[in-house]
Amino acid sequence: MKSAKSKQRINEMRTPARSKQNLATTERDPVQVYCRLRPMQRETDISCMKIISCNTVLLTPPSTALSYRNENTKTMKYTFKEVFPPETSQQEVFDKVALPLVEGLIKGKNGLLFTYGVTGSGKTFTMTGEPNNCGILPRCLNVIFKTINDFQAHKYVFKPDKMNMFDIQNEAEAMLERQQELHKFKLGKKNNSNPDLAMSTSDLTKVDGVNEDNQYAVFVSYVEIYNNSVFDLLEDGPPISKNLPVKIIREDAAHNMYVHGVTEIEIKSAEEAFDAFYLGLKRKRMAHTNLNAESSRSHSVFTIRLVQAPVDEMGEAVIQNKNVLSISQLSLVDLAGSERTNRTKNTGQRLREAGNINKSLMTLRTCLEALRENQINGTNNMVPYRESKITLLFKNFFEGEGQVRMIVCANPRAEDYDETLQVMRFAEMAAEVEVAKPQITDIASAIGLMSGRRKANRLFTAARDNMMRPEAKELELDLGLVYSLGPDFPSLELNSSQAAHIIKELMAHLEMRISRRETLKRSKAVKDERLRSALLELEKESLEVRSENASLRGQLAASERRVRALEERLTKTENASLSHQRKLNEMTEYTSSLKRELQEKELLLSQNKIDKEKQKKVLERKYNHKIAAEHEKAKEINSEKERLRNANEDKENRLRIIAEALNIDKRDSVDTVPKMMGDMAAQTCCRDFTPGSTPRALPAHMLTPFSSVPHTKDTPSTSRRGVAVANPRHRRSLSADGRGWIEHAPNKIVPMGTVMKPSIGHSKQVNKLTSVKDITNSKTSKYCLISQEQDTDGELETKLYKGDVVPTCGGGAQVIFNDVEMLKQFSPTRKSNSARLSENTCARHSSKRRDTGCSPPQTPSNTSKKQRVDDD
Numbered sequence: 093m094k095s096a097k098s099k100q101r102i103n104e105m106r107t108p109a110r111s112k113q114n115l116a117t118t119e120r121d122p123v124q125v126y127c128r129l130r131p132m133q134r135e136t137d138i139s140c141m142k143i144i145s146c147n148t149v150l151l152t153p154p155s156t157a158l159s160y161r162n163e164n165t166k167t168m169k170y171t172f173k174e175v176f177p178p179e180t181s182q183q184e185v186f187d188k189v190a191l192p193l194v195e196g197l198i199k200g201k202n203g204l205l206f207t208y209g210v211t212g213s214g215k216t217f218t219m220t221g222e223p224n225n226c227g228i229l230p231r232c233l234n235v236i237f238k239t240i241n242d243f244q245a246h247k248y249v250f251k252p253d254k255m256n257m258f259d260i261q262n263e264a265e266a267m268l269e270r271q272q273e274l275h276k277f278k279l280g281k282k283n284n285s286n287p288d289l290a291m292s293t294s295d296l297t298k299v300d301g302v303n304e305d306n307q308y309a310v311f312v313s314y315v316e317i318y319n320n321s322v323f324d325l326l327e328d329g330p331p332i333s334k335n336l337p338v339k340i341i342r343e344d345a346a347h348n349m350y351v352h353g354v355t356e357i358e359i360k361s362a363e364e365a366f367d368a369f370y371l372g373l374k375r376k377r378m379a380h381t382n383l384n385a386e387s388s389r390s391h392s393v394f395t396i397r398l399v400q401a402p403v404d405e406m407g408e409a410v411i412q413n414k415n416v417l418s419i420s421q422l423s424l425v426d427l428a429g430s431e432r433t434n435r436t437k438n439t440g441q442r443l444r445e446a447g448n449i450n451k452s453l454m455t456l457r458t459c460l461e462a463l464r465e466n467q468i469n470g471t472n473n474m475v476p477y478r479e480s481k482i483t484l485l486f487k488n489f490f491e492g493e494g495q496v497r498m499i500v501c502a503n504p505r506a507e508d509y510d511e512t513l514q515v516m517r518f519a520e521m522a523a524e525v526e527v528a529k530p531q532i533t534d535i536a537s538a539i540g541l542m543s544g545r546r547k548a549n550r551l552f553t554a555a556r557d558n559m560m561r562p563e564a565k566e567l568e569l570d571l572g573l574v575y576s577l578g579p580d581f582p583s584l585e586l587n588s589s590q591a592a593h594i595i596k597e598l599m600a601h602l603e604m605r606i607s608r609r610e611t612l613k614r615s616k617a618v619k620d621e622r623l624r625s626a627l628l629e630l631e632k633e634s635l636e637v638r639s640e641n642a643s644l645r646g647q648l649a650a651s652e653r654r655v656r657a658l659e660e661r662l663t664k665t666e667n668a669s670l671s672h673q674r675k676l677n678e679m680t681e682y683t684s685s686l687k688r689e690l691q692e693k694e695l696l697l698s699q700n701k702i703d704k705e706k707q708k709k710v711l712e713r714k715y716n717h718k719i720a721a722e723h724e725k726a727k728e729i730n731s732e733k734e735r736l737r738n739a740n741e742d743k744e745n746r747l748r749i750i751a752e753a754l755n756i757d758k759r760d761s762v763d764t765v766p767k768m769m770g771d772m773a774a775q776t777c778c779r780d781f782t783p784g785s786t787p788r789a790l791p792a793h794m795l796t797p798f799s800s801v802p803h804t805k806d807t808p809s810t811s812r813r814g815v816a817v818a819n820p821r822h823r824r825s826l827s828a829d830g831r832g833w834i835e836h837a838p839n840k841i842v843p844m845g846t847v848m849k850p851s852i853g854h855s856k857q858v859n860k861l862t863s864v865k866d867i868t869n870s871k872t873s874k875y876c877l878i879s880q881e882q883d884t885d886g887e888l889e890t891k892l893y894k895g896d897v898v899p900t901c902g903g904g905a906q907v908i909f910n911d912v913e914m915l916k917q918f919s920p921t922r923k924s925n926s927a928r929l930s931e932n933t934c935a936r937h938s939s940k941r942r943d944t945g946c947s948p949p950q951t952p953s954n955t956s957k958k959q960r961v962d963d964d
């Protein structure tokens with residue numbers, strides 16, 4: 093019965109104290125923020141920070157700072173829990189900041205300590221330290237082991253259950269595991285410790301608060317958050333491995349966040365702890381940057397979990413009940429430093445790392461701001477812990493109970509001012525966030541265990557050991573009966589007359605013993621009865637528990653299977669999401685690089701455009717002058733044309749007069765015409781022919797064409813590009829050679845007799861080739877395509893494209909053009925013919941007339957020109 097009750101009491105004690113209702117009523121402590129200034133690197137460096145009291149610093153903007161340029165020249169004052177000047181020793185920082193957290197850890201309280209600051213400001217120096225000058229972390233390990241050393245449980249008594257809790261194993265199970273480990277150890281184990289680091293922590297400090305009736309075990313895990321992915325630095329594998337698998341963060345049954353599947357090593361001494369720490373340290377991603385020779389590229393979280401459980405009534409073994417366990421944790425976090433890329437000049441991987449570092453620090457800031465708002469205004473707005481892995485891990489501390497401390501590391505040199513200002517603002521804001529004070533319950537007394545059990549056991553063991561010693565054999569010690577039948581028997585010697593008195597006494601003594609025996613017998617019978625019923629009760633209870641246990645086991649197995657399946661799915665999803673995230677990042681980078689390229693090209697384009705505009709303006713100015721000059725020339729040419737047109741009209745009028753005169757009765761006009769002709773010819777020749785030539789009358793046949801084609805509106809004789817002058821005569825082309833021709837004439841051909849057109853004998857004229865037979869016909873051996881059009885001067889131009897018709901083997905025919913004949917007609921009346929032609933024509937006519945003594949050629953008004961182009 094007692095065990096059931098105590099079990100219930102234990103369960104009541106273990107109810108998670110992290111529910112929101114509980115937190116609302118619990119006391120709260122603000123996050124304690126400390127500031128540590130690092131020494132200046134160079135004597136020439138200028139400081140922008142000044143310590144004015146043990147907890148206040150002044151920050152003055154140097155003239156080089158961005159904010160100074162933005163006219164923010166104000167000196168700012170920042171207050172901390174304590175400010176550590178550059179000369180402060182590592183021990184002093186540890187004592188003031190970390191030692192209380194270690195004390196809390198031993199008492200069962202959670203603690204978080206993180207260093208925050210700009211890159212190169214001394215975060216890693218403060219947290220890890222250097223050989224022979226170690227930092228907070230090794231000192232914490234040292235003090236913990238110094239304190240709990242005498243009260244450690246045997247290894248593997250406590251065993252992580254992989255769900256952020258612990259199982260308790262009995263001594264036999266634990267021993268078996270130890271033996272297995274010993275076997276493995278013999279097979280070969282590497283020593284990872286850094287002797288310098290281990291040696292430098294020979295500190296003998298112990299803290300108060302250890303419970304002597306408890307057994308303790310220390311477990312450590314070490315993870316890093318790199319590019320927002322969690323990696324286990326203690327995972328089995330090669331000591332320097334950059335390809336560790338990504339871990340996921342989960343929430344346990346008590347709403348604590350933990351890294352699922354993380355390696356938790358049980359540590360039995362500070363040296364073993366240094367081994368583990370040093371192994372992780374070697375794997376941690378560090379790199380050289382412009383601002384720090386060994387810069388952390390990731391956030392590292394070293395977690396110390398202290399498991400404690402009360403010993404049983406005998407003060408020997410741990411109570412075999414999972415619910416009596418008390419687990420406290422101290423997380424020591426070395427955050428990567430914020431960095432401005434224009435100062436670090438990082439590129440590629442370093443730039444990506446810096447981006448992720450700054451982003452996660454930004455999320456931390458956002459979370460704390462949201463938390464503070466909620467606490468001040470009593471609101472319940474969502475705090476974006478999930479946006480970054482580091483804040484998700486920290487959720488434990490801010491939403492639950494514990495102590496949170498932050499050391500703001502600062503480099504006081506002026507170059508760091510802008511970043512330091514941001515750090516100081518963050519620190520100021522973080523100091524306003526409050527965390528619930530941890531509530532500690534003494535589980536042992538809650539289940540009715542008296543304190544001092546272990547001490548009593550120690551004394552008892554010592555006494556027993558003493559009794560075993562040979563000199564103790566002389567001692568009369570009765571460690572046996574607790575129950576007795578009364579005092580010793582009186583003396584039984586009957587040596588005097590008062591023997592009857594003795595017998596009476598003996599009888600009374602015996603009666604007293606008999607009655608006492610009876611009493612004891614009755615008491616024993618009652619107790620036996622009670623024990624029997626208790627045993628029966630227990631048996632019944634045990635049966636119930638067993639059946640309950642069996643059904644629970646079944647349920648557990650089913651849920652474990654389900655959990656495993658879900659875990660697998662979760663891991664797959666996480667991995668997929670991670671790879672998508674990576675792809676997204678790559679695409680984002682690629683897009684931004686393309687954007688940059690586009691911008692550059694646009695810039696180039698607009699530059700080119702501007703250049704071209706300039707050139708265009710220059711050319712415009714240049715050509716405007718030229719165009720103006722051309723206009724001038726065109727005007728002159730037009731006026732010249734006008735003059736020539738007038739002259740032509742004049743000439744045509746005169747010729748018309750002559751033609752009219754010729755229509756008068758020839759006999760009547762014999763006397764008058766020569767006179768008129770003479771006058772006209774004299775006028776014309778004087779104007780058109782060379783100055784030295786004798787003016788002569790034009791013969792009548794020269795005038796015939798003009799008289800036969802009346803001057804109408806449709807054929808304006810003055811237009812340069814008018815319809816070609818009709819010629820009633822035509823000249824036969826040289827192409828007419830008497831063979832069978834096919835003439836391919838255009839549809840709208842100028843009527844015969846008005847336009848020069850070759851007449852080809854034995855030819856068949858078609859306007860359109862409609863049938864193949866037109867060509868394949870055996871009589872047809874030649875092909876002529878005729879085209880007529882006006883040339884640029886308005887003269888009629890006839891082109892004859894001539895070719896041989898060659899039969900093909902498929903029964904068809906092909907035409908191979910091999911000659912082009914061009915017939916062109918020039919009118920002597922047209923001044924529009926090029927100057928050269930008109931002059932030549934006039935010159936030729938005049939010379940011919942001179943040579944033949946006024947006997948004109950057959951077609952004086954027409955000049956035919958043939959061009960032959962022989963095809964290759």
Ligand SMILES: Nc1ncnc2c1ncn2[C@@H]1O[C@H](COP(=O)(O)OP(=O)(O)OP(=O)(O)O)[C@@H](O)[C@H]1O
Nearest residue numbers: 130131211212213214215216217384387388428429
């Ligand atoms: N208080 C100090 N006393 C002496 N040296 C210091 C101190 N603080 C920092 N240093 C030195 O400054 C250098 C940079 O320090 P550290 O690596 O700790 O910077 P960090 O803030 O961790 O940088 P990051 O964020 O880039 O990792 C180290 O060489 C360290 O020894």
